């Protein structure tokens with residue numbers, strides 16, 4: 001694929017898991033600023049409804065299971081055409097949680113979670129690279145989580161995938177410097193979405209800390225990461241005061257202290 005510079009001036013963003021929650025809030029935030037939106041999800045009806053809401057000429061949408069490389073290839077190609085030859089920001093947002101003691105969830109659910117939360121991000125970065133390279137100062141934003149700071153009981157495999165995404169982000173951000181592409185992540189604590197309402201809210205840690213972030217808060221952080229000069233972007237952005245505090249403490253305190261605090265918050 002050639003390295004031609006795009007001439008179209010409308011910036012574009014490709015978002016996975018865009019039918020609901022944080023993904024949907026990101027789509028709405030960027031659409032409000034006039035960006036061209038790519039909205040993808042396994043919930044096809046959900047992203048088609050979003051497309052109708054945003055306006056068909058300003059949004060390309062469709063079914064994409066992030067664990068399936070063929071879905072990625074097909075939708076990236078269609079998006080790039082619809083966006084008139086540019087991909088400014090890829091947001092690897094789609095994710096699922098399994099909230100239980102590790103052994104109580106069937107192994108197949110842990111495998112599926114890894115396929116979505118980790119392999120989905122790897123798939124997206126691998127297949128989007130040719131398109132990102134054709135757009136000057138493009139960037140990737142990965143949805144990480146405060147659970148990447150220290151493994152969370154009742155979210156063991158989920159935390160493991162987010163820690164892996166965090167380290168993948170760090171490595172790729174260095175590798176892709178040679179392509180002028182920044183790779184960064186956001187780390188929120190609990191956000192008021194269906195993921196927390198349906199599943200995660202049964203954790204004692206949620207009752208201890210509360211749910212203080214909205215999907216719009218995360219969308220606002222990602223908006224700032226899309227606007228900033230490439231050299232000014234932090235690799236990791238903890239979202240909200242509470243998360244910033246935990247981020248700082250996890251760096252300053254010894255592992256035994258992080259373990260103790262995590263266990264106490266989880267009621268252990």
Ligand SMILES: NC(=O)c1ccc[n+]([C@@H]2O[C@H](COP(=O)([O-])OP(=O)(O)OC[C@H]3O[C@@H](n4cnc5c(N)ncnc54)[C@H](O)[C@@H]3O)[C@@H](O)[C@H]2O)c1
Nearest residue numbers: 017019020021022042065066094095145190191193194195
């Ligand atoms: N909600 C939180 O507290 C929280 C905190 C930190 C990080 N996150 C991360 O933010 C991201 C979005 O979470 P959310 O809270 O908006 O969740 P959500 O459950 O509200 O929405 C997730 C969306 O992803 C879609 N999805 C699920 N599997 C998919 C797949 N295989 N391919 C494509 N789409 C798929 C769902 O259909 C849904 O529309 C996730 O990566 C999550 O881990 C969430």
